[in-house]
Amino acid sequence: MTEKQQRKYEKMRLHCCIARMLPYASLDRITPCHRFILFQSVFDDQLEYKTAEEIDLLRSRLVEVFNVSQPEPGETGLFRQAYKIGEEFRAFMPTAWMERFIGAFHRVTRYGVVDDAPFKESEKAMLLVYYLLNREYSILMYPYLYMIDIETDFVFPDLLDKHPVTQRLRALASRIIGWQNDIQGLSKELTLETEVTNLIVVLQHQYNLSLKDALTKAMDIHDSDLAEFISLTKALPDFGRYHQQVDRFILGLGLQIQGVNSFYINDTTRYLPDGSGFAWPELKSNFC
DSSP: OOHHHHHHHHHHTHHHHHHHHSTTOOHHHHHHHHHHHHHHHHHHHTTTTOOHHHHHHHHHHHHHHHTTOOOOTTSOHHHHHHHHHHHHHHTTSOHHHHHHHHHHHHHHIIIIIIHHHHHHHHTOOOOHHHHHHHHHHHTOOHHHHTTHHHHHTOOOOHHHHTOHHHHHHHHHHHHHHHHHHHHHTHHHHTTSTTOOOSHHHHHHHHHOOOHHHHHHHHHHHHHHHHHHHHHHHTSOOOOGGGHHHHHHHHHHHHHHHHHHHHHHHHTOSTTOTTSTTSOOOOTTSOOO
16 A cells, blocks of 8 residues: 555544444454454455456455465565454454354455446446345445454354344345445545445436435335344244344344444544545555
8 A cells, every 4th residue: 555545544543443343342352353344444445446357366365365375475465464364363263253254255255346346347337136235245244243253252053153034134234234334425435436336326327316316215225124124133033042142143233233333423534525535546556
């Protein structure tokens, strides 16, 4: 990164986002979470002009590095940070959790960021039916949703982790945070022609809506997902001896939903309306 970009990231105060999302995590356990949000923010932000093929190559290599492949001497600091994050998490989290965390990073990058790239390159908005699915991944939330286990010191057994209710609650939390991000970041994103991956922009393009009407429709989509999330938490099946852990997991999802939104409103320069607080890619910067 350039010095200008580094200063921008310092002012974003990304550590405040993690502090709000994981308010009960201990200092030693939350440190790699702080490192990860900076890592992933830089990674995602600086891919604006990369092709899908270039991003997928980076994804593949980063997954290898998270899985203890040593960074090569010529690779950038991004890969060294990925290796360090993996080592820090392995110091206190079991193998099963690491596999889920790395798998989540793979999924959001491959099915979110990589699949976004052709639309940004062509400056063509997705159809709504696809965007509603894609945003669940491109918001990059799944790795953070697994960080709830760090706070609770409990890793779900496979049967519970793969339960349809657990997976649906994660999907809804990811989507809700995605809609929050699209609404909070809209003014900033409208300053960049390639930024067509936003719910409001998608609605405007597909239905020829005014900005006001598109925002209203976006809020309806957000509120519908939130209503489903709340309803599902009140209609849980019998999880037997894991009932208390599921309740705490739901609390953790709620803390992340509220925490991210509070970060947008109170803590950061990242979403200033004129885009001045964002570390836009600089074509001459030595990234990846």
